[in-house]
Amino acid sequence: MPVNQTPLRTSLPTTHAAASDSSRRQQKKPQNQSNSGVDPRHMAIALHHAHRIQAQKDTESLILDRILDLVAFPHSPTADPSSPSPEDARLFKNALFPFQPTDYDNLIQERNIEGLCGYGLCPREHRREEGGGMFRIRYGAKGSGPGGRGREMNIVPKEKLEMWCSDECAERAMYIRVQLAQEPVWERRGDDTRNKDLVLLEEGREQQGRGMRSGGNTATVGQVAGQLENMHMHGPEARDMAAQMQELSLRSQELALERGDSSTGAFQQGGRVGVQIIENENISHAVAPPQMRPEDIQGGSIEGFFPKPQE
């Protein structure tokens, strides 16, 4: 166990003595039990928690080390943030694995203190806004305003602008940030893949473009087949074309099934679970109105006590 080699920082003296030196623990264990009567279960629980805390501390120091590494990144001063070298991108993504969004913010802050742009793959300096004032007004592109007229206007805190070298870098950095998992790494499950396959903005755009194109293609196949049927075209070549389109759309459905698209998924037909709807019988009967009983003439009892009739 690697944790046992580092001394445990714990307030429990017995735990500390037991865990600080594994060889000593081996010798002392039987004696310990007979002397002080330490319940081995309590000991195990204490050790378990101590190890968890130790693992947490180790992770925190790991994150700190990563931040310190990433502050001086990328190493070449001419690296282009829009097309980082594969090596740099890989290192950057790997380093971000244990990060939470707050750690990422710390990294940005740390880079800014060093005078660099907040985006980890950008070697340029962050911009400095001249003049005083806490806020700056940013105008969007022409036609970005309300109703498609005029320009969009944003009031942005100055320090937010000064974090980056350019708006593009800000977008790239935030694109990474939203992919980071909120939970700290020691609470994540082993099969959690959220931080493992981070995507840079450029890669994301590329994938999205590809996806759009392929999605557009399948849509056109289906649409075109439907349109062909609606057009009531006559003649042999039209029928031939319709048959071909039919075939194509079937093929595209198969492909979608292979991809695991949910719209034509295998679960779509049968449903994921068998749902059986059973109506409950209506067991309530018609409610009878209260009837006058002989003992109720005097007004009835109050918890068994019959008040005397008043004269």
Next chain:
Amino acid sequence: MDEDYSTGSADADREMTRLWRTWRTVFEMLQDRGYEVTEEEVQIPLHEFKSKYSDPLGYPDRNKMKVSARPTEAMQAKYTPLPSKSNPDPQPDCGTVYVEFCPDASGVGTKQVRAFNHFVDENNFHTGVFITQTPISPSAVRLLSGIPGRICEHFQEQDLLVNITRHELVPKHVLLSPEEKAKLLERYRLKESQLPRMQVSDPVARYLGLRRGQVVKIIRKSETAGRYASYRWVI
């Protein structure tokens, strides 16, 4: 006097005075913690401070402002743990303190803290106090507290402008030595976990440099009893 007016602008004067107050609080802090500082050092007048620690323009020169002090006998006694079977001759858990003022006006990050840590480690100081003008970044805080075997603290200059323990509403806090703590627990038949608590991040605890597990005695004025003592376990 004539020189002062010609060289230093009002701005520089202001900053110098502020820093002088911080400087005095630092010395009072060291004195209250039990380090060896002389009364002259604590009571340094403004003009002397100005002549000593200002640059030619009249602005403070923080690079000159470095202090180190040794613990007194009394402090060493207070920080010596009780002898135990495994450790029959315990050594006091305190040592020379080193105070540094960070000259950077903004953006104190891991770089400066790493340099400070390195200096403390190299010169074998037991405790380091890092004083900055602005807040330091969260990773720098983590880095500062991360040296094994050494204690590094951080203050902002404005936190030390006034000495909070001299305020009339702040009661007197006295650190108990391990023997006194043991006696207290024995007398009241308590475990330490049954005492009222106080955080290490408490302003007075930070001022006194308290550590986890120590017990302080808090002496308040009481209308009915004259003085009233209560105890706090630092967690």
